[in-house]
Amino acid sequence: MKKLLWLFWLLLTLILAGYFIYKMAVDSDKSTFLIGEASHGHYQIEMACTACHTDAFGGKDMLQDACMNCHGPELKEAHDTHPKKKFTDPRNADRLEILDARYCITCHTEHQQEQTHAMGLTLPEDYCFHCHRDIGEDRESHRDLPFDSCASAGCHNFHDNRALYDRFLTDNAGGLWLKEIARIAPANAAEKIALHGNPEGSVAFSEALGQHPDVAAEWLGSSHEQAGITCGGCHTGRDQQWLDKPTLDQCQGCHDDEAEGYLSGRHGMRLKQGLSPMTPMLSDLPFKESTLKVQHGCNSCHKAHVFDTQQAGMEACLDCHNDQHSLAFEKSPHGRLLSKVISGEISADSAVNCATCHMPRQLIKKNGTEVVTEIVSVEHNQNMNLRPNEKMIRSVCMQCHNLEFSIDALADPELIKNNFSGRPAKHIPSIDWALRRLED
Amino acid sequence: MKKAVLTGAIAVSVFSLSACKEPEAKGIAPKLYTDSLFAVMKADRTNYTKLVVQRLGPNGANVIKPDEHWQDLENGTLLPAQMFRAGSEAVAEMTDEFTYSLQSLWPVNKQNGPKTEVEKAGLEFIAANPGENFYGEEKLGDVTYYTAVYPDVAVSEACTKCHNAHKDSPKTDFKIGDVMGGVIIRVPL
Numbered sequence: 001m002k003k004l005l006w007l008f009w010l011l012l013t014l015i016l017a018g019y020f021i022y023k024m025a026v027d028s029d030k031s032t033f034l035i036g037e038a039s040h041g042h043y044q045i046e047m048a049c050t051a052c053h054t055d056a057f058g059g060k061d062m063l064q065d066a067c068m069n070c071h072g073p074e075l076k077e078a079h080d081t082h083p084k085k086k087f088t089d090p091r092n093a094d095r096l097e098i099l100d101a102r103y104c105i106t107c108h109t110e111h112q113q114e115q116t117h118a119m120g121l122t123l124p125e126d127y128c129f130h131c132h133r134d135i136g137e138d139r140e141s142h143r144d145l146p147f148d149s150c151a152s153a154g155c156h157n158f159h160d161n162r163a164l165y166d167r168f169l170t171d172n173a174g175g176l177w178l179k180e181i182a183r184i185a186p187a188n189a190a191e192k193i194a195l196h197g198n199p200e201g202s203v204a205f206s207e208a209l210g211q212h213p214d215v216a217a218e219w220l221g222s223s224h225e226q227a228g229i230t231c232g233g234c235h236t237g238r239d240q241q242w243l244d245k246p247t248l249d250q251c252q253g254c255h256d257d258e259a260e261g262y263l264s265g266r267h268g269m270r271l272k273q274g275l276s277p278m279t280p281m282l283s284d285l286p287f288k289e290s291t292l293k294v295q296h297g298c299n300s301c302h303k304a305h306v307f308d309t310q311q312a313g314m315e316a317c318l319d320c321h322n323d324q325h326s327l328a329f330e331k332s333p334h335g336r337l338l339s340k341v342i343s344g345e346i347s348a349d350s351a352v353n354c355a356t357c358h359m360p361r362q363l364i365k366k367n368g369t370e371v372v373t374e375i376v377s378v379e380h381n382q383n384m385n386l387r388p389n390e391k392m393i394r395s396v397c398m399q400c401h402n403l404e405f406s407i408d409a410l411a412d413p414e415l416i417k418n419n420f421s422g423r424p425a426k427h428i429p430s431i432d433w434a435l436r437r438l439e440d
Numbered sequence: 441m442k443k444a445v446l447t448g449a450i451a452v453s454v455f456s457l458s459a460c461k462e463p464e465a466k467g468i469a470p471k472l473y474t475d476s477l478f479a480v481m482k483a484d485r486t487n488y489t490k491l492v493v494q495r496l497g498p499n500g501a502n503v504i505k506p507d508e509h510w511q512d513l514e515n516g517t518l519l520p521a522q523m524f525r526a527g528s529e530a531v532a533e534m535t536d537e538f539t540y541s542l543q544s545l546w547p548v549n550k551q552n553g554p555k556t557e558v559e560k561a562g563l564e565f566i567a568a569n570p571g572e573n574f575y576g577e578e579k580l581g582d583v584t585y586y587t588a589v590y591p592d593v594a595v596s597e598a599c600t601k602c603h604n605a606h607k608d609s610p611k612t613d614f615k616i617g618d619v620m621g622g623v624i625i626r627v628p629l
Contacts, residue, residue: 086529088539
């Protein structure tokens with residue numbers, strides 16, 4: 001009997017070991033090893049384990065490299081106020097024992113959904129206290145403020161303070177809440193950096209056009225037609241043969257900056273990791289029932305052949321997104337402005353649609369050998385302007401609004417829900433405090 | 441006789457073996473190491489202040505704008521203290537064989553005030569004894585460090601004017617030649 005039990009134990013152990021070895025080494029589905037749901041930033045790629053766990057034995061440093069591999073450029077652009085290098089001096093040894101700020105995972109522990117709050121933070125929100133506890137002694141305005149209010153009241157961020165540091169506040173104090181409406185710069189990235197030219201492909205342009213009069217009608221008047229990009233410009237595969245369904249590869253040939261942003265953002269990050277395209281069904285945000293299974297690609301928003309950026313910048317978003325903020329857009333002040341553009345009352349470059357704020361046009365200066373090329377491209381990585389929302393202040397809001405209104409509006413959750421229909425309910429006093437300090 | 445020879449041989453062997461000490465570890469003494477590092481730092485810091493900021497900044501040709509928020513300005517460039525810190529941070533990314541920082545008893549940013557006992561003693565010493573350095577040892581975390589503190593002296597008006605006028609500066613009467621703070625170099629022992 002005893003022998004039988006031992007035999008049974010051995011068999012069970014071998015079966016379990018075999019199962020896990022198979023899952024680890026052979027099976028592409030690694031969900032067995034998922035120790036908990038990933039945060040809102042990473043859930044899309046939680047099954048691409050090696051995106052973060054690049055080595056089985058790397059530990060914290062390996063994970064840190066993985067974090068910086070994706071988020072490093074963004075943090076650099078944000079002039080990160082708390083980079084790792086600020087904490088490596090030995091004089092911080094006592095602080096690191098409490099909060100090891102050299103590692104992202106100290107504050108952003110993954111697979112801990114039950115204790116993850118805004119910004120993917122897994123620490124109590126009074127973390128500023130550890131180093132800045134005596135701020136009340138220096139600044140009268142900060143006396144008695146709770147330490148969980150530093151980053152939650154529209155005043156400070158741990159990483160990105162480009163629109164919140166004191167000199168910026170005082171330099172941009174005052175002014176009308178609504179300035180003159182900014183003109184949207186026409187995007188010119190593709191024409192400046194077109195890589196592939198305009199291949200004819202295996203089917204001649206005239207022949208292809210003649211076969212599809214409906215497509216030809218859509219193409220006529222499009223930006224591609226205006227730029228002289230004919231059928232073969234998109235419908236040519238790597239093998240120079242006709243391609244029925246162009247993919248990201250073909251778009252990327254000319255729209256490289258946009259594709260890079262897309263692959264780093266919410267819509268394309270799964271593709272970057274070699275996973276199937278994103279579908280609304282995979283997300284826990286509210287989406288329209290009818291689009292739950294639609295796979296995301298360039299053509300999901302940029303309808304083929306027409307490539308109307310106005311349509312891509314609003315209608316395409318509202319085809320899928322079904323949250324309060326999105327649904328409130330059309331009746332909001334921004335939405336009414338767009339209606340005026342559609343009715344011809346104001347020019348198209350005055351339009352504000354979803355993309356104006358969430359995928360803004362940005363000026364990039366590219367240094368050539370002798371000349372600096374100024375490129376206006378569309379930032380397709382929503383994260384650059386999404387969370388924390390103060391990221392939008394300089395790049396987006398202040399194009400039309402003053403700083404005070406921008407800070408107040410973005411700190412008002414109800415105003416965000418109704419898509420800025422009304423005025424902020426609360427005033428954030430950071431500019432007033434900075435001005436008072438300057439006067440003192 | 442045989443026994444005596446054998447005993448003698450063993451005694452000679454033991455004596456000769458005991459004379460074979462481990463070769464003494466040779467290397468640069470911590471003081472010389474940190475003094476040398478400081479010489480390079482001081483030269484670069486002075487040159488940046490005088491040859492770049494003073495010469496090309498608002499007090500000179502006025503073609504660059506040294507500013508705390510230099511990244512926000514066209515032609516903006518780092519203030520001398522920021523340049524020094526940027527060097528220190530870049531070094532920290534390359535090696536942990538030594539670290540250095542710029543601190544003061546009168547820091548514009550309070551985070552750059554003395555924090556450890558040795559830092560405090562060192563900064564007080566160099567302020568009270570112009571021209572002298574301070575050397576000590578301290579244990580931070582699990583590591584013992586050789587810590588050297590060198591005076592950071594105001595070499596141009598760019599230094600004094602900026603600190604005296606800064607709203608966060610606790611001292612507003614710096615003059616050229618004053619010890620404004622200290623360079624702290626640490627070497628793990």
